[in-house]
Every structure is written in structure tokens, then in C-alpha cells.
Amino acid sequence: MRYLMIVKATPMSERGEFGPDAEKMFAEMNAFNNEMIAAGVMLDGAGLKPSSAGKRIRFEGRGKTIVTDGPFAETKELIAGYWLIECKSMDEALGWARRIPFDDGEVELRPFHEPEDFQGVAPDEVIAQEQAWRDEQASKAAKTPA
Incomplete structure (x- = not known):
């Protein structure tokens, strides 16, 4: 089953800034990603630019869209990155999520709908x-x- 590990945005990520220990963080993330790749778990993953670089598209009836330029106000509702992983169970996916090398922050773990x-x-x-x-x-x- 596929799972999405959603990295929640922070005020710093929304400013497009990296912390003073960014070099260490990137090295740890690289090692973590390599572990998941070697285990055959990681399907994809990426960091996202701040919401100021994005757009929201709201649908109000078929064919009628409203486009809003970022940034978006509610940081707690935004994402800064993700991993797409494939695991046998939620417990296995949770085990990987618990190993993310973050000092602080929040990650949401959600299963995908599968065709069946x-x-x-x-x-x-x-x-x-x-x-x-x-x-x-x-x-x-x-x-x-x-």
C-alpha cells in the first residue's frame, strides 16, 4: 500500500529559508532517503517552494475556476514537502515516519486510495x-x- 508522508510548512519554510544547520540537515535527509531507497520503500519525495511561488485553483461549477496567487495565510494548512512510500502496513509506514531526522516540525501520514x-x-x-x-x-x- 502507498502512503504519503506530508511535511507540514513552517514560517521559516514559507519564507524560503533554511536553518543555520542546513548542511547537516541535508546530509541527514540524504542518508534517510538512501535508507528508504535501499529498503525498496521510497517511490518519490521532494521539497516544495514556498506558497508565494504557487497558485490555488478553486472550482465553482464545471468550467468556472478562480485562481489565487500565493502566498497563502494559514501556514499550518500548507505543506513544505513529501515522501511517497510503499509499505506493507500503516505500522511499517509509521515506523519510517518516526525515523525522519527532524528536530522539530510535523509530518502527516496518509494512505492512498488504491484501485481495489x-x-x-x-x-x-x-x-x-x-x-x-x-x-x-x-x-x-x-x-x-x-
Whole structure:
């Protein structure tokens, strides 16, 4: 099952700043990422630029959108980065989340919906098509040597 580990934004990340120990933090994050890659858990991960570099798109009826330029006010509702991991269970994913080399901050861990979650709601052909698309994309993804 796939999980998203969401790194919550902070006032510092929203200013686009790194702390005074940034070099150490990046070295520790690199080591942590390499551990997850070697374990075959990490599928993707990245840091995000501050919300001032982004836009929000609100939908008000089909075809009607409202675009708002960042920055966005509520830092606690923003994300600064993420990891996409694949684990056998929530407990395994939680074990990885607990090992993130942060001194402070907050990470939210959430499972993805998988195609089989929609059985009985979506037609079997749609579920099969979604799974085939995901399998095809996974086969095309660049593989990082462990």
C-alpha cells in the first residue's frame, strides 16, 4: 500500500529559508532517503517552494475556476514537502515516519486510495484500467540503484 508522508510548512519554510544547520540537515535527509531507497520503500519525495511561488485553483461549477496567487495565510494548512512510500502496513509506514531526522516540525501520514478500494462503486473495467495505468507508469519510472 502507498502512503504519503506530508511535511507540514513552517514560517521559516514559507519564507524560503533554511536553518543555520542546513548542511547537516541535508546530509541527514540524504542518508534517510538512501535508507528508504535501499529498503525498496521510497517511490518519490521532494521539497516544495514556498506558497508565494504557487497558485490555488478553486472550482465553482464545471468550467468556472478562480485562481489565487500565493502566498497563502494559514501556514499550518500548507505543506513544505513529501515522501511517497510503499509499505506493507500503516505500522511499517509509521515506523519510517518516526525515523525522519527532524528536530522539530510535523509530518502527516496518509494512505492512498488504491484501485481495489473502489470495488462496488466503480465498474470493474474502470478499476482494471486504473490498475493497468498505474502498473504501466511504475514500469516506466526511473529506478535508483540501492
